[in-house]
Amino acid sequence: MALRWFQRLKQGLAKTSSRLTDGVQGIFTGRRRLDEEALEDLEDLLITADLGPATAAKLTAELARTRFEKEVSGEEVREAFAASITDILAPTAKPLEAGNDPTKRPHVVLVVGVNGSGKTTTIGKLAHQLRGQGKSVMLCAGDTFRAAAIEQLRIWGERVGAPVVARDSGADAAGLAFDAYKQAREAGTDVLLIDTAGRLHNKKDLMDELSKIVRVLRKLDETTPHDIVMVLDATVGQNALQQVQVFRELVSITGLVVTKLDGTAKAGVLIALAETFGLPVHAVGVGETAEDLRPFKAEDYARGLMGLE
C-alpha cells in the first residue's frame, strides 16, 4: 500500500514536472554557460510552476551567485534548485500528530479553507489513516451550508468507520461543534475531526463564523482546537498567499494540507508560503480515495518538482 501512495505522488509529480524538466533540458542541451539569457529562461520555468515571480527571481539569483558565467549542465541546475527548495521546505514538513497524547482526548482538529479545496475529502482520508493506526475517530459535519455536505461526510464516516455528529442543514456550526466535542469527550474518542463550510477569506461575516466555532470550543476546553488545518488546492496560484494570511490572522492556522497534487498543478506557491509564514505542511492529497493521502516530504517534493529521481 505504501508503495502505491509513493507511486501516485511520483506519477503525479512526474506529470507536473515533465514540462519543467523538459524545459530545463531544452535550455541546457549538454553544457552551456549560465548567462543572463539562461537565467531568465530558468526564472520563467519556475514561474510556470506557480512559484511566483518574486520567489522565482530569488532562486535564480541564488543560482547565479555561485554559478554565473560558469559552464553548467541541466542536471546540475535541477540539482541546485532542488537543494534550495528542499532547504526552504524542510522545516515545514511535519505530519499531523493526533491521538497519541492521553491528556488530549479528544484531540480536536478543525479543518478550514476556501470552497472546493478538498476539506471533506481530506477529513475522510485523515480519518482513514488514524483508524488504520488503531485510533478512534469522530467526525463533525460542520458544513451546514452547502447542499448535501452533511450527507457527503456521512458517507465518508461509513467508509472509514467513524461516527458522524450532525444536525440539520442550516444549523449553527459552532453549536454543533460544541455538541460534537462533548460527545467525543464522553465517548473517550481519540480524535475529533471537524469539517467546516468552504469560505472565501475576504468575506467578513463568514470568517467571523469560523472564529465563533473556535471561541465556542475554547469555552469547553481552552486548549482546543489543538490543530486548525487549512486545506489548499494545488491548482491555486498566487492568491494562496492572501488566503493563508487572512485565515491565519483570523483563526490562527496551525498547518496546511495540499490537495490534488495528482494533477499537473505543482503548488509552487508552497515555497513562498513557507518563506512567508513557515506553517507546517502536514500532508498532500494525491487522489480521491481514502488511501490517497501522503506525508509531505520536502526533498521528495522538491526533487519531484525538478524531475529528479
Added chain:
Amino acid sequence: MFETLSDRLGKALEGLTSRGALKESDVEAAMRDVRVALLEADVALPVVKDFIGRVKKEAVGEKVLKSVTPGQQVVKIVHDELVAMLGAEEEEQKLRLLGEPPQALMMVGLQGSGKTTSTAKLARRLKEKDRKKVLMASLDVNRPAAQEQLKVLGEQIDVATLPIVKGQGPVDIAKRAMQAGRLSGYDVVILDTAGRLHVDEALMDEVAAVKAAANPSEIMLVVDAMTGQDAVNVAESFTKRIGLTGVLLTRVDGDARGGAALSMRQVTGCPIKFLGTGEKSEALEVFRADSIASRILGMGDIVSLVEKASETIEQEEAERIAKRMQKGQFDLDDMRKQLEQMRKMGGMEGLMGMLPGIGKMKKQLAAANIDEKMLKRQEAIIQSMTPKERGNPKMLHASRKLRIAAGSGTSVQEVNKVLKQHQQMAKMMKQFTKMGKKGGMPTLPGMGGGMPPGGLPPGFGGPR
C-alpha cells in the same frame, strides 16, 4: 499584498518627463513591470509573453497625452489591449441553445471548481430570465452525495432534477436525461459532470462518451478564478479532448486577480460567458471584459460601479433627489431611498470593492460592519415614521421616538443614531453641492447625485 500596476509603472516611469511619443526604451522598461503584474495576477507565462509582444507594438510611438503621465498612458494601452483580448462578439457571448429542444448544456471542469453550484445558477437564470423549462441531471457518481447536492439545489430554485438511480453510470444517466427532456418537453437539459483531472485518461474518455451520447450544443468549462499557471494545461487538455464552447469563471467574489481568465480565453479560444460571484443561486453575472481587465491589473472597476449603480437606481428618482439636494434639501425619505439603493448594490462592501485604490478602506469598512442587516434596520426605522416626521425630523420628541423604536423592532438609541446620521449626511450633501457648483467635484454618471461622489456618508466609515 501586491502593488498595483499603476503604482509600479508610476515608479518605473517616474524619471520620464519627456513628453511626446513613447520611446522603445520607455516601453521596454514599462513592460518588465507589466510582465510581473500579469504573473502575479496568475496569467500563464506563455500568454503573458504573447500579450507583452502585442502591447509593445501598440505602445511604441504612441503619443503621450498632455493630461496624463507616461505611466498612465501605458496602463491605458495595456488595459485596452487586455480588454480586446478578453472580449468576444456579443452574439458569441450568449449561451448556445438554438435548435430543436431539448438542448443539452454540459458542464465540465476540475474537481472543486464549482460546477454544481454553477449548474444551479445557470438553470435559475434560464428559467427566470429566458423563461426556459430546464431539467438538471447530475452525472457525478464519484464524489459522495454529489447527486444529492444537485437535487437539493433543484428544490431550492424550483427546477426539476432527473431522479437519481443508484448504480447507473454517467453515460446512461445522460441518455436518460435527454430522453426525459424529450418526453416531458424540456427546453434545456443541463448535465453536471463529475470533476476530473485533465490528465486522468479514464475520466476524460468517460466525458467524451457523455458528449457523444448527449450531443450538447454548449460545453462549458468551469474554472476557479484563483487558478494559477496550470490554467493553460487544463484549458488545452479539455479543448483538445472534448472541445469547448464557453468558459464560466467562478469565485470572482474572492480577491484573486483572476489572470486565469486571460489564459482561458487565449488557449480555448472560447468566450468567457459568465462569472460566478457568490454562493447563492442568483450570484451569476454576464462576463464583461473591461471589468476583468481592470481587476487583473489591480485597478479597481469604475466601469462596473457606474453601470451597476445606473442599473439599480431608477433614473427619475435619482434626478429628483439630485434636484432636492441642490436646493439643500435632504430629508429622511431621501435617506431611506439611499439606504435602499446602497443595499441593492450589494451593500457598502460590494460597492467599495469596485472602486480603485480602496484596499485599505475596505478593511476599515469590514471592521465597521456595515452589512445588509444594518441597512435594513435603518430602513425599517425610517419606514416606521409618519410622512410628516420624515419631512421634518425636528418634531421627533421622546414619545415619538419610542413609538418608532417599537414599530421597527429597534431601540431609541438606534433611532437617535439614524437621526444623527441623517443630520451629518444632510450637512455633507450641502458641502458636496457647493463644491459641485464650483466644479471641483466629479459626479459619477448615472449616480445622479444619489450618493456623494467619491466619499462615504459620515457614520459609514469609522468603527461603531
